[in-house]
Amino acid sequence: MGFKVAIVGATGNVGREMLNILEERGFPADEVVALASRRSQGTEVSYGDRTIKVKSLDTYDFSDTDICLMSAGGTISKEWSPKIGKQGCVVIDNSSAWRYDQDVPLIVPEVNPDAIAGFTRKNIIANPNxxxxxxxxxxxxxxxxxxxKRVVVSTYQSVSGAGKEGMDELFTQTRAVFVADAVQNKKFTKRIAFNVIPHIDVFMEDGYTKEEWKMMAETKKMLDPKIKLTATAVRVPVFIGHxxxxxxxxxxxxxxxxxxDILREAPGCLVIDKHEDGGYATPLDSAGEDATYISRIREDAxxxxxxxxxxVSDNLRKGAALNAVQIAELLIERDLIKPRQKAA
Incomplete structure (x- = not known):
C-alpha cells in the first residue's frame, strides 16, 4: 500500500514543481491531493499525465493523510502545520516558519540525514532556504x-525566488523597457529588469538582510555551529536558478x-570545471535539473x-520542491513512517 500525500500551496510555483517531482521520481503515493486557499478551490493542476482539482485547505481532513508538503508561506504554516502534525500527518514545510525551532529538524538529505529522526517531537520537518x-x-x-572555518558568499538569486509575482515583474518590466513604456516596481524595491538589487527580505538591525541571516543560521544548524559565515544576497534578472x-x-x-575529486564523488553535486570558454555552469544550465552544479574551483591565495x-542550482527544485520530496523519501527509506490509509 502506498502513501497519501497532500500538497498545500499546489497552485504556486513550488507547489506545481512538487507535483512534477513526485511523478518524475515515482514517489510511492496511492493518492495525491492538491490543496490551496478557498479562492483557488476547483483550479486544475497537473500531476503527471493526470489533472487534479484543487481542494480547500480550510475544510480538508488530514486524519488519513501520511505526508503534507507545505508550500504556502510562513503565516499559513504557523497556523496549520501544528494542527496537521497533531492529526498524525508529517509536515515537510518549505517556509522559514519552523527552521530555527529546536524541536524541528532542518534537513538536506545529502548533508544531515540522521537529524530527521527528531521529527516526532512536532511531526514537522523544515526545508531550508x-x-x-x-x-x-x-x-x-x-x-x-x-x-x-569561515565562508564568504555572494548570491545571485533569480526572481522565481520571489514567486510568480517576481517572475511576472521581470517579464513585464523587460517588455516595458523595449517598447519605451513606463516601468513600474511592485514586487521589488527597485527595477529588476537590466539591474541587480542587493536586497532580499527585510533589513535587520546589524545591516544584514533576513535572507543573509538565514544562510548563516541554517548552515550552522545543519552543518556545524562553529562555522563562521557572512553573506551578501543579491536579486538578479534571471528567471530560474540561483x-x-x-x-x-x-x-x-x-x-x-x-x-x-571530492565534489565529483559527492551526492547531489555535479562538477563542470574546465578552464576554457564555457567550461562552467550558469543558471540556465541548472534550470529543470536536480544537481547542484559546481564550477570555477580554485585556490584562494x-x-x-x-x-x-x-x-549554481535550480532554486525551485533543489532549493525547494526536490529537497522536500527527498525528505519524504528519506522518511520512507529509514522506515520512519508507514501508510495510514486503509486499503479499499
Whole structure:
C-alpha cells in the first residue's frame, strides 16, 4: 500500500514543481491531493499525465493523510502545520516558519540525514532556504575532509525566488523597457529588469538582510555551529536558478584538485570545471535539473587553506520542491513512517 500525500500551496510555483517531482521520481503515493486557499478551490493542476482539482485547505481532513508538503508561506504554516502534525500527518514545510525551532529538524538529505529522526517531537520537518540548500550540498563533503572555518558568499538569486509575482515583474518590466513604456516596481524595491538589487527580505538591525541571516543560521544548524559565515544576497534578472560565489577558509590544507575529486564523488553535486570558454555552469544550465552544479574551483591565495567556488542550482527544485520530496523519501527509506490509509 502506498502513501497519501497532500500538497498545500499546489497552485504556486513550488507547489506545481512538487507535483512534477513526485511523478518524475515515482514517489510511492496511492493518492495525491492538491490543496490551496478557498479562492483557488476547483483550479486544475497537473500531476503527471493526470489533472487534479484543487481542494480547500480550510475544510480538508488530514486524519488519513501520511505526508503534507507545505508550500504556502510562513503565516499559513504557523497556523496549520501544528494542527496537521497533531492529526498524525508529517509536515515537510518549505517556509522559514519552523527552521530555527529546536524541536524541528532542518534537513538536506545529502548533508544531515540522521537529524530527521527528531521529527516526532512536532511531526514537522523544515526545508531550508533555497540559497542555503545548494550551498551546504557543496560545503558538506569538503567540511568532512578539511573542516571549514569561515565562508564568504555572494548570491545571485533569480526572481522565481520571489514567486510568480517576481517572475511576472521581470517579464513585464523587460517588455516595458523595449517598447519605451513606463516601468513600474511592485514586487521589488527597485527595477529588476537590466539591474541587480542587493536586497532580499527585510533589513535587520546589524545591516544584514533576513535572507543573509538565514544562510548563516541554517548552515550552522545543519552543518556545524562553529562555522563562521557572512553573506551578501543579491536579486538578479534571471528567471530560474540561483548562483553563488563562495570563498571558503579551512582548518586543514586542501588543493583545488583535491576539492574537485571530492565534489565529483559527492551526492547531489555535479562538477563542470574546465578552464576554457564555457567550461562552467550558469543558471540556465541548472534550470529543470536536480544537481547542484559546481564550477570555477580554485585556490584562494589571500588566506591560508582557502578555496573559491561557483555554485549554481535550480532554486525551485533543489532549493525547494526536490529537497522536500527527498525528505519524504528519506522518511520512507529509514522506515520512519508507514501508510495510514486503509486499503479499499
Amino acid at each position: 533555497c540559497s542555503t540548500a545548494q550551498l551546504v550540498v557543496a560545503l558538506k563533503p569538503l567540511h568532512d575532509i578539511a573542516t571549514i 548562483s553563488e560565489a563562495v570563498n571558503i577558509e579551512f582548518e586543514k590544507p586542501i588543493t583545488a584538485d583535491e576539492a574537485r 589571500t588566506v591560508e587553506n582557502g578555496l573559491a567556488l561557483w555554485i
